[in-house]
Amino acid sequence: MFITFALITLLGALAMLLQKNVIVAGLCMVATFFGVAGLFVLLGNPVAAALQIIVYTGAIMVLVLFVIMMLNSHEEEKAESPRPIQRWVSLALVAALAVGSVKLVLASPGVKALNLQGAALPQATTLQKVGAALFADHLLGFEVAGLLLLAAMIGAVALTKRNL
Amino acid sequence: MSGMDAILQGGLQGYLVVALLLFAIGLATVLLRRTLLMQFMGVELMLNAANVALLAFARFRGGDTQAMVFYLFIIAVAACEAAVGLALVIGLYRHRDTTDSDRAASLKQ
Numbered sequence: 356m357f358i359t360f361a362l363i364t365l366l367g368a369l370a371m372l373l374q375k376n377v378i379v380a381g382l383c384m385v386a387t388f389f390g391v392a393g394l395f396v397l398l399g400n401p402v403a404a405a406l407q408i409i410v411y412t413g414a415i416m417v418l419v420l421f422v423i424m425m426l427n428s429h430e431e432e433k434a435e436s437p438r439p440i441q442r443w444v445s446l447a448l449v450a451a452l453a454v455g456s457v458k459l460v461l462a463s464p465g466v467k468a469l470n471l472q473g474a475a476l477p478q479a480t481t482l483q484k485v486g487a488a489l490f491a492d493h494l495l496g497f498e499v500a501g502l503l504l505l506a507a508m509i510g511a512v513a514l515t516k517r518n519l
Numbered sequence: 520m521s522g523m524d525a526i527l528q529g530g531l532q533g534y535l536v537v538a539l540l541l542f543a544i545g546l547a548t549v550l551l552r553r554t555l556l557m558q559f560m561g562v563e564l565m566l567n568a569a570n571v572a573l574l575a576f577a578r579f580r581g582g583d584t585q586a587m588v589f590y591l592f593i594i595a596v597a598a599c600e601a602a603v604g605l606a607l608v609i610g611l612y613r614h615r616d617t618t619d620s621d622r623a624a625s626l627k628q
Contacts, residue, residue: 357529361537368544368564377556384560387541391567394537397529398578403570403590410594415563415601422605423556428618431554435621445550453543460535470531473579480577480587488584489591496588500595507599514606517613 357397364390377429381420388412400480534575542568555608555618559601566597 367387374380388411395404423429460466489497541564548561570590577586611623 357533361533364537365540365544368541371560371564372544372548372551377554380557380560384563387564388567391541391571394534394571395574398534398574400574400578400587402587403574406591406594407570410598411563411567414598418601418605419556419560422608426556426609426612426618428554428556428612431552431557432617432619432622434553435619442551446547449543449547449550452546453540456539456543457536460539461532466531466535469576469579473531473581476579476581480584484584485587485591489588493588496592500592503599504595507602511602511606514603515609 357394360390360393360397362390363387364394375431377423377431378420381416381423384419385412385416388416402480402482402485531575531579535572538568538572538575541565541571553619553621555611555620555623558620559604559608562604563597563601566593569593 364387367383367385367390371380371383371387374383388407392404392407395401395407545561545564545568548564549558552558552561570593573586573590573593577583608618612618615623617623
């Protein structure tokens, strides 16, 4: 099960990176988000999986697809300058970062110990536990997040409206 | 072979490897693609990779609810970022008639 969802996630992301058409890339991104939601279910966290689908696929990706269609920018524009050196250097750096960090994680004794001891622990995260933690210990943060969302909403309207 | 087993069976290492590769692909998207909307999707991918790692660690520490609270804050901030970022892309398109980040190199018109 894990390997299925991991493959959906990674292949979706890779297809998004290589896709020329921006709309198809957005749809590959949706596949990636569903894969990540499946991983969250396997982690015993159905709340996070539901939020992932509702917020990322339901809200953010729909917004992105709307903007792509509104601006009519389905294809990447022709490059002003090809910049081959920067592209290859950045690709090499990203590959080095990926290989190095994966090696580091696989070699780490701390991660191995946490894996062994964590497999035995009870894991289910329920909405009830999350709600209690959120409203008992982090009420101020919750209110600030609401204020931040309001500010972002007003900012987005102010930026897109031609003349207020 | 225990490391390979942990990856294939969905141990902590497997989730962390998926998160790291997802982050690398997101970073590559931001660096290699020029369309601002694609770069924006790369940023979302990197945020998602961080979420996968966070919730994997939470699961292997015994279903820590603190991580879920942080996850909620992260997606609240991601939603704000999406709204403001896309508004900026639309603003750029109005002024320059382009969504290419290379063509938006100067602040002046």
